[in-house]
Amino acid sequence: MRVSKKITLKIVLFLICTDVLETLTHFCFKKSAIPSRSLEIHTFGDALTFIQGPIASPYLWLGFLSVITLFIIWTTILSKIDLSVAVPIASFSYILVPIVSIIFLHEKISALRWAGIFFILLGVIFVSLSTRENEHTTPS
Secondary structure, eight states: OOOOOOOOHHHHHHHHHHHHHHHHHHHHHHHHHGGGTTOOOOSHHHHHHHHHHHHHOHHHHHHHHHHHHHHHHHHHHHTTSOHHHHHHHGGGHHHHHHHHHHHHHOOOOOHHHHHHHHHHHHHHHHHHHHHHHHHHHSOO
């Protein structure tokens, strides 16, 4: 079975949705874990206490819902375009996660990390350009 290589507006919108959902997932899992971060695990009872915090958090369940939705959208995307194209294009969560972390979790992002994010973006641009180049040179 041959996967279509053409990236349509619908696919681009789905890719944006995957980035937003992936960012939401990471944020929700982090928020669900924050109340448990000061607990130390030395016994089985400590482990149960540690787990109770995240399980009771609505953020954890929203994160799971986000993962399920992400799976459905990602499967749809992969049925339409190549994996080697989809993954780099869907890597904008590498930018969204630090931005959300700064705004909502008050985390600090170093200049070196921002430089790495810049290079990831540059790679996404190169992958996108190579996809267009392949569309023009590949016979239909």
